[in-house]
Amino acid sequence: MNLMSRMRVALAAALMLLLAACGGGGGGSGDSGSGTLRVALTDNPACGYDEVVVTVNEVRVHTADAPDSDPGWRSIPVNPPLTVDLLDLTNGTLLDLGQTLVPAGTYTQLRLVLAANTGTLADRNWIVLSSAPGVKVPLKTPSGQPSGLKVQTSLAVQANGLTDVVIDFDACKSVVMAGNSGQYLLKPVLRTLPRVETGVIGELSIATATAGASVSLQQGGEVRRATVADANGLFKLQPVEPGEYTLVVTAPGYATAAVRQVLVSSGQLVRALPAGQRIDPPASGTAIFAGQVSITPVPAEIDASVAVRQKLSAGDTITLVDRPVNAITGEYAHTGLAVDAPIVAQHAAGGALSFSADNGAAGNFTVRATTGGASKTADHLGVSDSDTVDQDFVFP
Structure with missing residues (x-):
């Protein structure tokens, strides 16, 4: 973490102590009808950005979906x-x-209430594209910004207790290109997670990590938690809810790797593979998936995403990429997706993993478009190195 980031963390910690001194501490106030709510922020990895910056003004909570003026907001x-x-x-x-x-x-x-940019300036919320290092691009926040970014949740605060919650801000899915003029919108994808020491840790080969690998825990093809490895190849997916997951590693130019049936128990950090063993997928040819999502009647902004998925021979469905389409044109382009056989291993608690090529899944994909509550899919089999797969979707 750089110096500025450490200063931000220190500032937040000082703020937390100040709030506690003003009566925000759990259990010590003597008020048997109150409890303490503590909030933290985390993120899934972004794609194609060097920075995704937001400015937080406030967090508000309520027991019901109430208007902004309701006195029940805390x-x-x-x-x-x-x-x-x-x-x-x-x-x-x-x-x-x-x-x-x-x-x-x-x-x-x-x-989650964010500060708005000053006019057209990128002074409070911005992105920096990996293709244009150092250039701040303003991030346009939603028109309803004064009321905050809304998250439906269920936070049980007990009298004299402490409720710890983490806001998971998925930057990759939340930043949306709008047209071809270089404008970007914030369409926030947020959820809350309990703040628990529950998750999965492991190591990737340095080459895979350096290539920009994404590591995720998935259930039924849905990404539940994702991250990127550090410079040493180490990754940590935490916090996550207890359950059984498929661990998926994707990196441009490398075969997809999957570890099946990773069982995560409450309060446990599970090793994906023993210390000293690294997930090291072989090089792979790649393909491009591109197209357009059209909606009738045409909305002012297209709110849709397109995912590319693969089904393993053992039955697991895994997602390789899932990104929003251009909010104005509906276009999308997913590049660098591995077409060679994914390597798959069965998780063995405490034991070394044995990866083998899943030749039955090689080059076989499903493309899924989602908008609102509707989705459409298309299968593409036998995709080869350097192919460009064109796939459009029309709704309704």
């Missing part, structure tokens, strides 16, 4: 506002936003 102010690069918050890194004392109960609405 606030965790972030003062001064905290400017944070979401890409610093991967590999299990959490940034504390603060805590406050709230009446006991179940809170079903959470809002």
Whole structure:
């Protein structure tokens, strides 16, 4: 983490202590009808960006979906506002936003309130494209920004207790290109997770990590948690909810790797593979998947995403990429997807993994477009090195 990031973390920690001193500490207030809510921020990895920066003003919670003026809203102010690069918050890194004392109960609405940019300036929310290092591009926040980015949740605050929650801000899915003029929108994909020491750790080969590998835990092809490895190839997926997962590693120019049936128990950091063993997929040919999503009647902004998936011979469905389409044109282009056989291993707690090529899955993909509650899929079999797969989708 760079110096600026460490300063931001220190600022957040100081803020948390100040709030606690003002009566925000759990269990020590003597108010049997109240408990403490503490909120932190984390991120899944972004793609194609060197920075994804937002400025946080406040976190608000309510027991119901109430109007902004309702007196039942409880606030965790972030003062001064905290400017944070979401890409610093991967590999299990959490940034504390603060805590406050709230009446006991179940809170079903959470809002993350961001500061708005000043006019057209990229002074509070911006991105830096990997293709244009050092150039800040303003990130346009939603029109309803004053009320905050909305998250449906279920946070049970017990009297004299501490409820710890993490806001998972998926930067990769939240940044959307709008047209071809260089404008980018923030269409936030947020969810809440319990703050627990539960997850999966492991190592990739240095070559795979350096290539920009993404590591994810998936269930039924849905990504539940994702990260990037550090410079030494180490990765940590945490916090995650207990359950059984498929661990998936993708990197441009390398075959996909999958570890099946990784069982994660509450309060446990599971090793994906023994210390000293690294996931080291072979080089692979790649293909491009591109096309357009069209919606009738034509909306002002197209809110859709396109995923490329693969089904392993053992039955697991895995997602290689899932990104939003251009909000104006509906176009998408997923590049660098491995077409050679994925390598697959069965998880063995405490034992070495034995990877083998899944030749039955080589070159076989499903492309899925999703908008609102509707989705459409198309199968593409026998995709080879350097192929460009054209796939359009028309809704309704």
